[in-house]
Amino acid sequence: MFSNPLCRHMKGIFVRDLNVWYLDLNLAFPALSPILRKLFNTLAVKFENPIGMVLKEMQKVVDERIQIGSTEEIDDFIDAFKRQSSEAEEGSNKRSTSLTRDEIIAQCFLFMMAGFxxxxxxxxxxxxxxxxxxxxxxxxxxxxxxxxxxxxxxxxxxxxxxxxxxxxxxxxxxxxxxxxxxxxxxxxxxxxxxxxxxxxxxxxxxxxxxxxxxxxxxxxxxxxxxxxxxxxxxxxxxxxxxxxxxxxxxxxxxxxxxxxxxxxxxxxxxxxxxxxxxxxxxxxxxxxxxxxxxxxxxxxxxxx
Ligand code: HEM
Missing domain, CATH: 1.10.630.10 (Cytochrome P450)
Structure with a gap:
């Protein structure tokens, strides 16, 4: 696990300085948050920022899983969120709980950040x-x-x-x-x-x-x-x-x-x-x- 190249990026996310300019900006001007978030996401991938790199990898994995569908070998968070989406789409009254692709990616990212x-x-x-x-x-x-x-x-x-x-x-x-x-x-x-x-x-x-x-x-x-x-x-x-x-x-x-x-x-x-x-x-x-x-x-x- 520790030789996985993503470890460097994960370390970069968790072990970083307490002063992060975009977080300060976000806190100072919450109304600008949607614009700052978009800007940050674009810059993050372009400049190989750790969050951007991990997000990019997650997008790839979620897209792959959406394409191949569930298998018996793999049953993890992504599958749980996918099941939530398909179950929601089957019954029209449950539609509001359905998760989009971006929401699945966001949930995976949140659980990783918040839970690990x-x-x-x-x-x-x-x-x-x-x-x-x-x-x-x-x-x-x-x-x-x-x-x-x-x-x-x-x-x-x-x-x-x-x-x-x-x-x-x-x-x-x-x-x-x-x-x-x-x-x-x-x-x-x-x-x-x-x-x-x-x-x-x-x-x-x-x-x-x-x-x-x-x-x-x-x-x-x-x-x-x-x-x-x-x-x-x-x-x-x-x-x-x-x-x-x-x-x-x-x-x-x-x-x-x-x-x-x-x-x-x-x-x-x-x-x-x-x-x-x-x-x-x-x-x-x-x-x-x-x-x-x-x-x-x-x-x-x-x-x-
Ligand atoms: C010692 C370990 C942990 C601490 C101290 C901690 C602390 C927190 C705090 C303070 C919040 C914000 C709650 C609020 O706004 O009232 C939060 C939210 C959250 N945590 Fe944890 N957490 C821990 C472990 C975990 C684990 C293991 C998971 C999942 C596997 C997790 C998933 C989440 C999620 C998804 C949220 C957002 C919930 C929401 O917005 O509704 N956390 N956590």
């Missing part, structure tokens, strides 16, 4: 915090060892409340997709005494909410998974997966994937801080962010 690196980054942040907090790590390991056995399947993951708490607490401290929770106001409204005009874009200040001592208590800046075991805060205080009907659609999948990976890690290794472990993390990314690096040591539990 987010969970990987979350795991990097968890690993870092486990190395810095060995007592938390031992508690998570003890829970894992007690619940997960050789013949356990994924349903057992629901019986790991402490590990669940570790992931949520990590994402409270590092809300890696905080900037994606913006909304456009669809009618004039007043929130907390502030008037918001129809059409205005609103971006919640996730960091201030996640570190608000009035909500989380005087230890709001500390990593303390225990706070999630019997949470007393309103659910709207945790915005790492967004809120409401447009909340992250992959929330449960992400939590499940992260737990599976952590179970495997905790059962085999102790994550240890070394002299090279970052004192403070620095970040990479734009719409989502990840740590620039996380340096830890893995000690095999079989040796101890």
């Amino acid at each position: 690196d987010t969970t990987a980054s979350a795991l990097s942040f968890v690993t870092y915090l486990l190395a810095l907090n060995p007592e938390v790590q031992e508690k998570a390991r003890a829970e894992t060892m007690a619940v997960i056995t050789e013949d356990s399947d994924w349903t057992k993951l629901a019986q790991l409340p402490y590990l669940d708490a570790v992931i949520k607490e990590t994402l409270r401290i590092y809300p890696l997709a905080a900037s994606t929770t913006g909304r456009r106001c669809t009618r004039d409204t007043v929130v907390g005494g502030v008037s918001i005009e129809r059409g205005t874009y609103v971006q919640p200040d996730v960091y201030s909410i996640h570190f608000d001592e009035g909500i989380w208590g005087s230890d709001a800046s500390e990593f303390r998974p225990e706070r999630w075991l019997s949470p007393t805060v309103p659910s709207s205080s945790f915005l790492s997966f967004g809120l409401g009907p447009r909340r992250c659609i992959g929330y449960k999948l992400a939590m499940m994937e992260a737990k599976m990976a952590l179970v495997m890690l905790l059962k085999e290794f102790r994550v240890v801080r070394t002299a090279d472990t970052e004192k403070e993390l620095s970040f990479l990314g734009s719409t989502t962010f990840s740590p620039a690096s996380v340096t830890v040591q893995l000690e095999s539990l079989r040796d101890s």
Whole structure:
């Protein structure tokens, strides 16, 4: 997989500087967004921008799949979206849910962007915090060892409340997709005494909410998974997966994937801080962010 030439472009998408001029322009002038998007898409392919290159490849693959039709060997996201389209076209009352070719490409791109690196980054942040907090790590390991056995399947993951708490607490401290929770106001409204005009874009200040001592208590800046075991805060205080009907659609999948990976890690290794472990993390990314690096040591539990 790592010798696939597209990896370079994928890396280019995820591991890039936080300051991207066209995103800033887009945020500053949302009304220009359709024009900027078209311009960006054209320039992106012309100048081999990573997003443009990956989009181009996706267009090729989706077009090929539309032509060859479904096969038994391949059954992935593209097929699921295609099925959605053909099912929708069969019944006229379902027509509004039908996906066009461009929508299938957009969905594939969104799922890749939203679903892949987010969970990987979350795991990097968890690993870092486990190395810095060995007592938390031992508690998570003890829970894992007690619940997960050789013949356990994924349903057992629901019986790991402490590990669940570790992931949520990590994402409270590092809300890696905080900037994606913006909304456009669809009618004039007043929130907390502030008037918001129809059409205005609103971006919640996730960091201030996640570190608000009035909500989380005087230890709001500390990593303390225990706070999630019997949470007393309103659910709207945790915005790492967004809120409401447009909340992250992959929330449960992400939590499940992260737990599976952590179970495997905790059962085999102790994550240890070394002299090279970052004192403070620095970040990479734009719409989502990840740590620039996380340096830890893995000690095999079989040796101890
Ligand atoms: C730790 C992992 C993840 C985090 C922190 C995360 C975070 C978010 C956030 C903050 C949003 C915006 C929600 C809002 O506006 O209220 C979002 C949307 C979305 N996420 Fe995730 N996500 C993660 C994993 C995933 C996975 C695994 C998938 C799919 C396989 C996924 C697919 C999506 C999609 C499709 C949307 C757009 C939903 C919509 O607009 O209706 N995400 N995510």
